[in-house]
Amino acid sequence: MKWFNDLRIKVKLMISFLIVALISGLIGYIGYNGITIIANNQDDLYSNRLLAFENLATVESSILTARGDIRSANDAKTPEGKQKYIASVKDNAAKADEAFASYIQTKLTSAEEKYCKIFQENWDLYKTERDKAIPLILDNQSDEALIVLDGSARKYLTNLRNALDELSKENISRADILDKNTDTKAKSDKSLLLLFIISGIVVSIGLGYFIVISIAKPLSALQEGANRIADGDFQYSSPYLRKQAQNKNEIGNVICAVIKMKNVIIEKSSWYEQILDAIPLPISVTDKTMNWTFVNKPVEQMLNKKRADF
DSSP: OHHHHTSOHHHHHHHHHHHHHHHHHHHHHHHHHHHHHHHHHHHHIIIIIIHHHHHHHHHHHHHHHHHHHHHHHHHOSSHHHHHHHHHHHHHHHHHHHHHHHHHTTSOOOHHHHHHHHHHHHHHHHHHHHHHHHHHHHHTTOHHHHHHHHTTHHHHHHHHHHHHHHHHHHHHHHHHHHHHHHHHHHHHHHHHHHHHHHHHHHHHHHHHHHHHHHHHHHHHHHHHHHHHHHHTTOTTOOOHHHHHHTTSOSHHHHHHHHHHHHHHHHHHHHHHHHHHHHHSSSOOEEEOTTSOEEEEOHHHHHHHTOOGGGO
């Protein structure tokens, strides 16, 4: 990790912030993408399945009502009664046509397109046969009208109702698939989000701890060394600080500067000591408590005592 230790502090912090931002961005993207897919599935479920199913229900109920009304018209005793039911037949047929037209505008599967074609063919054939029965009903030819209604018209009605049943099943199947896909996507994104959130927390804590250690530990060691030097311990040396001084960052530069300062102080101190030792007069320095902190050579000779013993 020397390459990381060599980085400047601001670069370390920027890299850490970028990593945390990247993880946050990934979490946000996964959440946004998941919500978008789920929302699209819900829209599809509503627009192409729920409304489609409602249209199918309208088609079937209108056709069944029209079928009942055509027979009621045939059984009616008065012309007014017959006209009333026939008008209802045409109204319900129009409702069925309108609802089916709305249904085929939705997103259809290939199976739905197949059954729509079967329905439309049989519905048109049924209406043709039904329209043959209406004049007979109005002319009070009930038996002849029943022959038409119970003949091929019944077959076409059965076929179109079977097609409607298949369309309903297809819609239920597609809705179930969409619901399962939505649940699967929600569970998958939930797990992925949880994983990234935990990873983000771990990485953030790890990076924070690593950066704090890489900054705080050498600064603490540097503070201790500076205090020792300030107390006059010019022989103080730390292998850890010498190692940190090799790093090409701000802390390494500061440690190098402190070491250089210590060496300069030692050099200057030695130079001043040599000057004071060359003076033949006794010279001494005391602190506030009158303890000797320095004596030159004449004092040592006079007292017959080494400088280090004072």
